[in-house]
Amino acid sequence: MTIRYAFAIVFLLAGASPGVAAEDGSGRFDAATLARDQDVIRVDGNRFVDESGTTFVFRGVSIADPAKLLRDDQWSKRIFDAVRSWGANTVRLPVHPSAWREHGQSRYLEFIDDAVRWCNELGMYVIVDWHSIGYLPAAKFTRDGYVTTWDETREFWNVVAERYAGIPTVAVYELFNEPTTSNGEFGERDWTEWKRYLEEMIDIVYAHDTDVIPLVAGFDWAYSLRPVRTAPIEREGIAYASHPYPQKERPQPPSAENFAAAWESAWGFVADDYPMILTELGWVREDGYGAHIPVINDGSYGPMIVDYMESKGISWVAWVFDPNWSPVLITDWDFTPSEQGEFFRAVMKGHEAAPDG
Numbered sequence: 001m002t003i004r005y006a007f008a009i010v011f012l013l014a015g016a017s018p019g020v021a022a023e024d025g026s027g028r029f030d031a032a033t034l035a036r037d038q039d040v041i042r043v044d045g046n047r048f049v050d051e052s053g054t055t056f057v058f059r060g061v062s063i064a065d066p067a068k069l070l071r072d073d074q075w076s077k078r079i080f081d082a083v084r085s086w087g088a089n090t091v092r093l094p095v096h097p098s099a100w101r102e103h104g105q106s107r108y109l110e111f112i113d114d115a116v117r118w119c120n121e122l123g124m125y126v127i128v129d130w131h132s133i134g135y136l137p138a139a140k141f142t143r144d145g146y147v148t149t150w151d152e153t154r155e156f157w158n159v160v161a162e163r164y165a166g167i168p169t170v171a172v173y174e175l176f177n178e179p180t181t182s183n184g185e186f187g188e189r190d191w192t193e194w195k196r197y198l199e200e201m202i203d204i205v206y207a208h209d210t211d212v213i214p215l216v217a218g219f220d221w222a223y224s225l226r227p228v229r230t231a232p233i234e235r236e237g238i239a240y241a242s243h244p245y246p247q248k249e250r251p252q253p254p255s256a257e258n259f260a261a262a263w264e265s266a267w268g269f270v271a272d273d274y275p276m277i278l279t280e281l282g283w284v285r286e287d288g289y290g291a292h293i294p295v296i297n298d299g300s301y302g303p304m305i306v307d308y309m310e311s312k313g314i315s316w317v318a319w320v321f322d323p324n325w326s327p328v329l330i331t332d333w334d335f336t337p338s339e340q341g342e343f344f345r346a347v348m349k350g351h352e353a354a355p356d357g
Helices: 003-013 066-071 076-083 097-103 106-121 150-163 191-206 257-267 268-272 301-312 339-355
Strands: 042-043 045-049 059-062 088-094 125-130 133-135 170-174 211-217 238-240 277-280 315-318
Touching: 042 191, 059 125, 066 106, 076 106, 076 125, 088 097, 088 106, 097 106, 097 339, 106 125, 106 150, 106 339, 125 150, 125 257, 125 339, 150 191, 191 211, 257 268, 257 301, 268 301, 277 301, 301 339
Parallel strands: 059 088, 059 315, 088 125, 125 170, 170 211, 211 238, 238 277, 277 315
Antiparallel strands: 042 045
16 A cells, blocks of 8 residues: 555544644535536656646646735636636645635635636646745744644645545645745754654645645755755655745856756756646846845746756746736736746747647
């Protein structure tokens, strides 16, 4: 029996759901409300595959937290239509812990339900992202909006995995957005400790749904996966994430070859054995809107990172389809693309015209 299924069975035979039970219960998402059937995307070696065994590559965008879009009076299918028109096959949905608490479980699940139905209608997949930044074992976080607890995080995945079990549109669960000890401010990072947290989250998910793909990130704001060389996550069917913004590496000279070597050392080697999704990437010029470390670049980063991902079969999701959060893919709510928006749109449209096979 595989590790993946053994742990799920242990939880279920114990007669109790893992994690902290939600007070009002999640209920199950009504699959009858979906417009179409979609293939279950699974892990096969270091690839994602559809039900025919054909390689599937996630390419898409992150949108803003639905709670933020609601405040902007923009939470509607219109955003998802625009994303699909760019050639995307995936939408990453960031859920801030503060927004989850502010709106309450039942209301926030309605937002996720909307996204699932809209993406299904448009033939796209959803990545649900628990969008916290910090070091969960120390309960320390970089901003108030990211503050959570271990109990809340376990409860979130218990509720979400139960609700969307058997819904192929919900393809990936990004267990924790950006693990970091903030350059030691939050104490010493400990991969053995963090690995235990990740494996328990995966067990919670698998107790409800063994088809969905848990996605795990390493340290340095989800950049470095170096510990995976010697201590990979001991669960099957998973994938790894990195957020390789341009200033995470500063090779000299800044050539494509030198960037590729740096990326290979920090995270790219993982793709030789496991599927990967780079769930945040993008850039903005130094004088551009919202320019900040580590996303500043002259534009050379885009072709370099795409060429590297294509050479390794790595999936990706660009940040961010919103005119306020940086680096922006759009400059207004007419969906006018930014410089990086134009670039990533062209890449996605190109793959739409010549799909992977």
